[in-house]
Amino acid sequence: xxxxxxxxxxxxxxxxxxxxxxxxxxxxxxxxxxxxxxxxxxxxxxxxxxxxxxxxxxxxxxxxxxxxxxxxxxxxxxxxxxxxxxxxxxxxxxxxxxxxxxxxxxxxxxxxxxxxxxxxxxxxxxxxxxxxxxxxxxxxxxxxxxxxxxxxxxxxxxxxxxxxxxxxxxxxxxxxxxxxxxxxxxxxxxxxxxxxxxxxxxxxxxxxxxxxxxxxxxxxxxxxxxxxxxxxxxxxxxxxxxxxxxxxxxxxxxxxxxxxxxxxxxxxxxxxxxxxxxxxxxxxxxxxxxxxx
Amino acid sequence: xxxxxxxxxxxxxxxxxxxxxxxxxxxxxxxxxxxxxxxxxxxxxxxxxxxxxxxxxxxxxxxxxxxxxxxxxxxxxxxxxxxxxxxxxxxxxxxxxxxxxxxxxxxxxxxxxxxxxxxxxxxxxxxxxxxxxxxxxxxxxxxxxxxxxxxxxxxxxxxxxxxxxxxxxxxxxxxxxxxxxxxxxxxxxxxxxxxxxxxxxxxxxxxxxxxxxxxxxxxxxxxxxxxxxxxxxxxxxxxxxxxxxxxxxxxxxxxxxxx
Numbered sequence: 001x002x003x004x005x006x007x008x009x010x011x012x013x014x015x016x017x018x019x020x021x022x023x024x025x026x027x028x029x030x031x032x033x034x035x036x037x038x039x040x041x042x043x044x045x046x047x048x049x050x051x052x053x054x055x056x057x058x059x060x061x062x063x064x065x066x067x068x069x070x071x072x073x074x075x076x077x078x079x080x081x082x083x084x085x086x087x088x089x090x091x092x093x094x095x096x097x098x099x100x101x102x103x104x105x106x107x108x109x110x111x112x113x114x115x116x117x118x119x120x121x122x123x124x125x126x127x128x129x130x131x132x133x134x135x136x137x138x139x140x141x142x143x144x145x146x147x148x149x150x151x152x153x154x155x156x157x158x159x160x161x162x163x164x165x166x167x168x169x170x171x172x173x174x175x176x177x178x179x180x181x182x183x184x185x186x187x188x189x190x191x192x193x194x195x196x197x198x199x200x201x202x203x204x205x206x207x208x209x210x211x212x213x214x215x216x217x218x219x220x221x222x223x224x225x226x227x228x229x230x231x232x233x234x235x236x237x238x239x240x241x242x243x244x245x246x247x248x249x250x251x252x253x254x255x256x257x258x259x260x261x262x263x264x265x266x267x268x269x270x271x272x273x274x275x276x277x278x279x280x281x282x283x284x285x286x287x288x289x290x291x292x293x
Numbered sequence: 294x295x296x297x298x299x300x301x302x303x304x305x306x307x308x309x310x311x312x313x314x315x316x317x318x319x320x321x322x323x324x325x326x327x328x329x330x331x332x333x334x335x336x337x338x339x340x341x342x343x344x345x346x347x348x349x350x351x352x353x354x355x356x357x358x359x360x361x362x363x364x365x366x367x368x369x370x371x372x373x374x375x376x377x378x379x380x381x382x383x384x385x386x387x388x389x390x391x392x393x394x395x396x397x398x399x400x401x402x403x404x405x406x407x408x409x410x411x412x413x414x415x416x417x418x419x420x421x422x423x424x425x426x427x428x429x430x431x432x433x434x435x436x437x438x439x440x441x442x443x444x445x446x447x448x449x450x451x452x453x454x455x456x457x458x459x460x461x462x463x464x465x466x467x468x469x470x471x472x473x474x475x476x477x478x479x480x481x482x483x484x485x486x487x488x489x490x491x492x493x494x495x496x497x498x499x500x501x502x503x504x505x506x507x508x509x510x511x512x513x514x515x516x517x518x519x520x521x522x523x524x525x526x527x528x529x530x531x532x533x534x535x536x537x538x539x540x541x542x543x544x545x546x547x548x549x550x551x552x
Contacts (some may be wrong), residue, residue: 015521019538022296035523043533050516050524052339057516059525065532207344259517260336260346262387263298 001112001151001176003030003085003251004226006284007241007269008065010232010255011036011089011155012061016075017082023262028269030251031085033115034075037105039097041067051188051197056207056234057256058186060200063091063120068104080110087153088195091115092116095130095143102148113150116141116175119157119182120204131157142253145174153230156180158210163217164224171225179230179253180221181214207256208234215247222289223250236264236272245272245287294389296409296519297325303382304360309444312412313376314352315382319359327351328393329420330485330510330542333361334518335375336385342370345516346387348537350416350487353448361388364445366412390518391541394420394485394508397429406481407453408434408470408496410488416510418445419484432456432481434473436492440464441458471495480505497545498552507545512537529531 009017013035020060026032044064051058064072065070071088079086088105092098098116105114118131118140130136141154154170156163158181167178183204188197196202214233231249235241236257244252254265261267276284302316305378332350337343353362367373378384394416397403405424407417414435421431431453436478437443440463449455456475457465464474470492480503486496487510500507513536515525520538527536529547534540 012523013517015519019517019519019521023298043524044526047526047528048514049526050514050522052345052516055344056347059516059522059524064523064526084483209341256516259522260344261298262517262519 001085005030005269006245006251006272007265008033008085008087008230008251008253009122009258009265010253011117013255013258016079017086017178020258020262022108024266027083028266029041029084030269031087032079032082033087033089033253034071034079036063036089036091036117036120037065037068037071037101038063038092039068039101041065041070046199046250048199049173049203050290051203053186053188053205054205054209056205056209058188058198058203058205059183060198060203062200068101072108073105076108076111080108085112086110086113087113089115089155098140099143099147102144106148106150109207111150113153113176114148115153115155115179116144117155118180119155119159131166132160134165138169138173139164141170141173141175151176153177153179155182158213158217158233159185164220166236167221167225171227177228177230177250178221178225179232181210181217181233184210184213206234208232208236211240212217215243215263218244218249219247219291236260238268238275241272242275242287246289246291247286248291250285250288294326294328294331296387296390298385298387301361301384301386303378303380303384306378306380307325308376308420310441312364312444314445315363315375315378315384316360317321317363317386319324319361324354324356324359324361325389326388327354328424329396330394330416331389332518332541333386333388333390335363337371337374338493340370340374341399343374346518347371347375348390348512348515348518350510350541351389351419352415352445353419353422361386364412364415374508387518391537392539394510394542395544396423397483400428401548402428402430403482404430404432405483405485406432406434406475408484408486408488409460410436410470410492411438413486413488413510414443414445414449416487418448418452418484421449425452434458434470434475436460436470436473436488437464469495471499475513482506484508486510494550494552497548497550500545508542509545509548510541511543
């Protein structure tokens with residue numbers, strides 16, 4: 001899979017792209033990764049689903065989506081017209097769900113890749129159970145690999161002891177690339193009311209506050225695996241994005257920052273171009289892993 | 294209506310003990326089209342405590358002066374920081390957002406009751422003005438804890454009759470909006486409501502009992518404001534719906550409130 005530039009928008013932060021067309025031209029992006037899609041429709045978790053935290057936010061959306069059949073019938077005709085790569089984030093509760101969903105997406109000509117979400121912390125069997133052990137990730141990636149023949153990206157959970165080991169297990173099971181990090185499991189409490197701020201008590205932390213953790217994990221994973229690494233976690237500017245490339249990422253995803261500035265993704269694209277010009281870098285790919293220690 | 298990211302200038306402000314009126318001016322171009330009940334997402338600053346934008350309803354639009362008025366109650370880190378902005382501050386907003394109040398389509402003059410509680414009175418000023426311009430008859434029923442919650446009254450009374458109430462009796466009738474005598478009189482054709490949820494539930498119950506068409510405006514906690522994050526959902530008869538995109542205004546028949 002080739003991208004016109006290394007900037008993608010992260011699943012769950014960019015809807016189906018159309019939410020952002022008032023602000024940016026989607027064709028300026030390397031690609032978009034649409035909202036987590038499951039085999040069956042999901043209503044998601046009860047409100048409240050969001051709590052602001054210092055330089056970040058917790059969410060507990062819980063994979064609200066209308067299911068893969070709705071995506072195929074009603075969303076795909078629209079997103080397939082975009083002049084950018086469109087990836088579908090695939091999630092599930094069982095290995096069979098992942099496999100069935102991936103097979104349906106495979107039939108769509110204009111979707112060059114799926115991002116396998118084995119790291120959602122917000123549903124009881126929302127994939128994170130698979131993503132926190134080498135055996136778990138091998139089982140789901142291996143099963144999907146058997147039926148899915150296009151680019152298979154696997155989105156990793158940071159809620160593990162050794163993310164490099166998990167990434168290696170994904171690579172061994174047939175992943176074409178890994179993306180990291182999904183949200184960090186967190187919690188927020190309203191002291192006055194003595195109540196959790198999220199209906200699910202715990203939720204996924206994202207935003208600028210997670211960037212140092214994400215950067216460290218991208219660096220560790222990039223050293224461990226031989227497949228491309230896509231970095232995400234708190235990227236809010238071109239400088240942030242370049243840090244991830246230097247740490248070993250081949251591409252980046254912009255997530256929570258889209259909520260604060262709906263035009264930020266294109267600013268990151270332009271900022272990377274400016275950086276390359278200032279540093280006389282011909283191909284942005286030469287930045288990948290160019291960190292000097 | 295196309296959503297825009299705009300840099301506006303704080304041209305004027307007025308402060309009350311708990312509330313601030315911010316008049317944001319567009320110096321370079323006319324303000325985009327917007328309708329009563331819509332809102333904007335305001336970038337507060339870059340501080341860790343105000344990482345996300347703050348949703349604020351349109352209090353009023355003065356097209357001639359290219360001014361957007363916000364009425365903000367100082368309740369948290371974001372609203373307190375906004376209240377401290379000096380005049381001339383550049384304010385970045387995303388505007389206009391959300392589904393507006395539904396205006397009467399009939400050419401006959403309709404009597405519309407606009408019920409607001411606390412800072413929920415804010416969006417009713419622009420709504421009253423537009424209703425009045427279209428030949429309808431707005432009546433404002435505004436409630437607060439005490440007299441100091443009832444502000445901008447000279448603005449409201451330009452567009453319709455004022456009915457006031459306070460919980461402590463320091464202004465208007467003593468009690469809640471649902472205790473006000475105006476609700477004992479002839480039924481209005483429509484009720485538009487914005488305020489604390491218990492108040493809106495009580496108003497919705499009144500409307501349901503009387504068979505009066507009624508819309509309420511919700512303020513569920515949100516991140517993006519444009520229908521992308523799915524954080525601000527309200528449980529409706531059609532399932533979870535984003536307050537930012539499919540609201541903030543909902544007909545009471547869409548909601549699963551116990552009314």
